[in-house]
Amino acid sequence: MAELPDKQYFKIGEVSRITGVKPHVLRYWESEFSSIRPQKSRTNQRLYRRRDVEFLLQIKELLYQQGYTIAGAVRRLRELARAKQMPSAAADIEVMKIVQDQLGKLLELVERDD
Numbered sequence: 001m002a003e004l005p006d007k008q009y010f011k012i013g014e015v016s017r018i019t020g021v022k023p024h025v026l027r028y029w030e031s032e033f034s035s036i037r038p039q040k041s042r043t044n045q046r047l048y049r050r051r052d053v054e055f056l057l058q059i060k061e062l063l064y065q066q067g068y069t070i071a072g073a074v075r076r077l078r079e080l081a082r083a084k085q086m087p088s089a090a091a092d093i094e095v096m097k098i099v100q101d102q103l104g105k106l107l108e109l110v111e112r113d114d
Helices: 012-019 023-032 050-065 070-085 089-113
Strands: 009-011 046-049
Touching: 009 012, 009 050, 012 023, 012 046, 012 050, 023 050, 046 050, 050 070
Parallel strands: none
Antiparallel strands: 009 046
């Protein structure tokens, strides 16, 4: 992945240089990927956040290196977002063991107080 300068906001020309993607393509991607919503400056220039640039690099990877279509990349990014939000089954089992252990300890305390 390209090294991003240490700053919060990037103009479209900077993003174009960082990603290697022409500005008109970046504007098109904004219309296709709802997660890309750059802010606008008082002079109406697009200001991309650092996470926008990272996301654009991910889109470029999917489209140019992995051969996804726009629709396929949208689906893949949704899948990746869902996978991040859902803990793995192993993590679920581990959490359940901890909860069961804590409930057992609470039950012992309640029974002792009776």
